[in-house]
Amino acid sequence: MTTRQEPSLFEKIRKADEEGNEFWSARELAKVLEYTEYRYFKAVIERAKEACKNSEQSVSDHFGDMHDMIELGKGAKRKSENVKLSRYACYLIVQNADPAKEVVALGQTYFAVQTRLQEIRQMEEYKNLPGENEKRVFLRSEVARHNLLLADSARIAGVVEPIDYAVFQNHGYMGLYGGLDAKAIHERKELKKSQHILDHMGSSELAANLFRTTQTDDKLRRENITGKQKANKTHFEVGQKVRQTIQELGGTMPENLPSAESIKRLAKENDPKPIRKR
Incomplete structure (x- = not known):
């Protein structure tokens, strides 16, 4: 009997918008990558954006600004800035994150493997x-x-x-x-x-x-x-x-x-x- 493999940490936080496009929340990714404060993670996002720009990709296609509503207690809420990330944005982020963290190495492997799998699927599309x-x-x-x-x-x-x-x-x-x-x-x-x-x-x-x-x-x-x-x-x-x-x-x-x-x-x-x- 085959045991079902547990989804990776990064797969668990993958989301889909109303049009079915996959994306990751920067705030959730920051937590998975063990950044205790989002303000430190924002510097990583900026480095990833710069890498995106240098490779002649459109930054807005991979990094989309969005906002979350955070519960403050007693029913109060506060708007909090966030970033909607594509798979490639996540790949760039894990390449620019703290390499000393074991979870960052896991992230690099996950997004590299997923990128390769996507390449294979896309080449099948190309043939047709x-x-x-x-x-x-x-x-x-x-x-x-x-x-x-x-x-x-x-x-x-x-x-x-x-x-x-x-x-x-x-x-x-x-x-x-x-x-x-x-x-x-x-x-x-x-x-x-x-x-x-x-x-x-x-x-x-x-x-x-x-x-x-x-x-x-x-x-x-x-x-x-x-x-x-x-x-x-x-x-x-x-x-x-x-x-x-x-x-x-x-x-x-x-x-x-x-x-x-x-x-x-x-x-x-x-x-x-x-x-x-x-």
């Missing part, structure tokens, strides 16, 4: 997508999400400041695009200054960048790479390997692929609704 536009929207979202994870790995490796992260990202581009950095790719694709490179990639080019991102993330973590120079070198070498694979398969080099129309309009039509602020 009907056309190029749908694949572009899906892959653009995946690249943005994995850039978030890569930003965290880079931070652990020692790439902390925004300018350092920009250099780190350029090394990945240069490896994949035959020495072209982000600015040079922009010029090669004849994009305007306000247009983001990733928003104008077709599905093949997005897939190559997704592979570059995921493999660099895995390598940084697996080999415990530390130091900005080593992290940059790793990103460049992974980009080169992806480029070499494309060449061996007889594919078109990414810098020679044509620019596609902006994905932002397509994303609005296909993306699920972001977390709503209350």
Whole structure:
């Protein structure tokens, strides 16, 4: 007879809003992570938001302000600030929380495993997508999400400041695009200054960048790479390997692929609704 596994602490506090979207309460997560006072936990949330921003994710899609009503006794209530967190917001928070706490390590494992399971489910969805536009929207979202994870790995490796992260990202581009950095790719694709490179990639080019991102993330973590120079070198070498694979398969080099129309309009039509602020 199989014994039913007890849900994890983090699964127990997972909630769903009226539209069925999962979320976590920052105040409840703070208690689970053994922060005695919420004011100390707010600093962790701010660091997680900064990591989210550095990875080119929309902070408002993952961190939504909301309020709770707290009982004060004798029927009195007080409005208390709180934050509605997505799964990825929680992942960033546990990566920025106090590593000395055993429960934080449990949280890192839980959200990493759940992220991987979600990836597998999503790749099954990708196989069934009907056309190029749908694949572009899906892959653009995946690249943005994995850039978030890569930003965290880079931070652990020692790439902390925004300018350092920009250099780190350029090394990945240069490896994949035959020495072209982000600015040079922009010029090669004849994009305007306000247009983001990733928003104008077709599905093949997005897939190559997704592979570059995921493999660099895995390598940084697996080999415990530390130091900005080593992290940059790793990103460049992974980009080169992806480029070499494309060449061996007889594919078109990414810098020679044509620019596609902006994905932002397509994303609005296909993306699920972001977390709503209350």
